[in-house]
């Protein structure tokens with residue numbers, strides 16, 4: 001049913017060899033787990049359990065409440081909250097799967113140390129550009145694919161695991177595909193994406209419900225913060241087709257926000273006519289003096305280049321991020337200067 005292949009010659013056999021020798025398998029994702037991370041980890045844990053493995057998902061830190069609707073999300077071990085247990089699990093693993101990230105440092109400073117020390121093979125399954133090859137024993141890298149969950153579904157198919165794909169596992173995979181594409185509004189022009197969706201629907205997923213679980217049911221705090229940020233803090237630089245939104249820790253507290261409550265805010269200015277690049281700057285609540293940068297763009301505006309050049313980060317062409325060590329005012333000035341240098345990418349189109 002699927003047309004594309006993701007495993008290179010010999011990878012299926014290698015994975016089978018490692019899996020048959022493994023009793024305890026740990027499945028991990030990047031810091032700040034999003035829908036694709038939680039979706040791929042819960043799906044993979046479910047698939048491994050069906051093969052009789054002692055499989056546990058370990059995520060670096062807390063994730064948004066709405067992602068707990070993924071089956072098995074409540075059994076994930078959060079490194080930040082349960083470091084001893086997470087460390088024991090990783091150190092004792094026979095095989096470690098690395099989903100939705102392309103370099104070990106993306107698991108966060110503390111978890112990355114434990115990951116590096118672990119002697120088990122590390123298998124990366126991911127869709128980010130330019131993986132750090134030396135960090136992994138095997139790489140399944142598909143930057144053309146919309147999400148790690150799409151890559152994972154191809155792995156499932158090629159490994160011959162489709163008979164294990166029940167509605168819960170299929171729902172987790174759909175969750176990741178849906179969230180990484182903004183409900184199929186970007187990064188999803190390939191027919192294969194919809195062959196995946198058709199396959200998942202045939203497994204009994206309720207896609208309308210998954211959509212509601214994720215995108216509706218927001219807290220009133222989130223809605224009020226959204227209104228405030230758009231009304232008060234959004235600055236449009238129309239000649240550069242760019243929007244900048246800032247959010248300080250003080251504003252975060254004022255609206256009683258929780259982890260994940262600002263998810264998707266960065267996309268909103270792209271709904272404005274003529275805006276092709278959106279930048280969201282947020283004070284990091286955990287690291288004083290650090291500003292997290294999120295960027296989103298349309299068409300040929302390469303956010304990843306912008307993030308690499310100016311924000312100490314990287315990512316995909318239309319969704320990237322990074323960070324700056326400075327005050328919010330300095331960050332805004334830095335962004336404005338960077339945009340001037342970047343303007344050739346912004347003006348035509």
Ligand code: 5GP
Nearest residue numbers: 128294295313314315316319320321322323
């Ligand atoms: P978000 O804006 O949702 O935090 O991140 C969007 C995308 O940008 C992520 O999927 C990831 O690919 C990339 N990204 C975000 N932060 C960083 C960072 O600090 N370093 C790198 N290399 N990529 C990042």
Ligand code: MN
Nearest residue numbers: 036100148180
């Ligand atoms: Mn992803």
